[in-house]
Amino acid sequence: MSLTADTTILFVPGLRDHVPEHWQTLLQAQLPNARSVSPLEHDKLSCAARVAALDAALADIDGPVLLVAHSAGVMITVHWAARHHRKIRGALLATPADLESPMPAGYPETATLDAHGWLPVPRKPLPFPSILAASRNDPLATYDRAAQMASDWGSRLVDLGEVGHLNPAAGFGPWPGAMELIEKLLHTS
Numbered sequence: 001m002s003l004t005a006d007t008t009i010l011f012v013p014g015l016r017d018h019v020p021e022h023w024q025t026l027l028q029a030q031l032p033n034a035r036s037v038s039p040l041e042h043d044k045l046s047c048a049a050r051v052a053a054l055d056a057a058l059a060d061i062d063g064p065v066l067l068v069a070h071s072a073g074v075m076i077t078v079h080w081a082a083r084h085h086r087k088i089r090g091a092l093l094a095t096p097a098d099l100e101s102p103m104p105a106g107y108p109e110t111a112t113l114d115a116h117g118w119l120p121v122p123r124k125p126l127p128f129p130s131i132l133a134a135s136r137n138d139p140l141a142t143y144d145r146a147a148q149m150a151s152d153w154g155s156r157l158v159d160l161g162e163v164g165h166l167n168p169a170a171g172f173g174p175w176p177g178a179m180e181l182i183e184k185l186l187h188t189s
Contacts, residue, residue: 012076014073015097037053037057045113047076055084058086065089075096088127091128100120101142139165
């Protein structure tokens with residue numbers, strides 16, 4: 001791994017926070033200069049609380065940062081970018097959850113997400129380079145919706161094929177492709 005030593009990789013997990021067998025958790029353990037946004041103790045469904053947790057994690061880091069977000073972590077990242085102005089080297093946005101469309105059973109309903117500040121999802125271009133990695137069979141976002149998000153945010157779209165939601169339920173512990181995309185971001189920023 002040839003990561004730039006001065007860049008901190010900050011992982012932004014989704015609403016299920018830190019899952020031991022998740023690719024984000026596994027990759028963080030392999031990287032010498034990596035951290036993760038701490039899980040919330042209260043207000044776990046609050047968008048504002050999640051954005052504040054990301055902002056607090058960033059405030060604790062000196063030097064360049066590259067964000068690696070998954071699922072609702074992508075939405076936390078774009079909400080943060082709409083409200084804060086810290087220089088970010090880039091962001092890998094993996095399989096964003098489409099919070100504006102009905103979610104499968106077991107996930108919060110659209111009205112609940114709206115009541116907790118997630119909607120509307122910011123649609124302005126991000127102020128830093130980004131890659132949005134989308135799945136063709138993600139139960140939490142159609143490929144077309146993910147492609148529209150990438151277009152709105154000015155992100156480079158990467159088609160991952162049929163990888164589900166890129167999580168343990170879809171058969172992913174490690175995701176070797178993450179490092180390749182992180183390296184691309186580090187070399188374009």
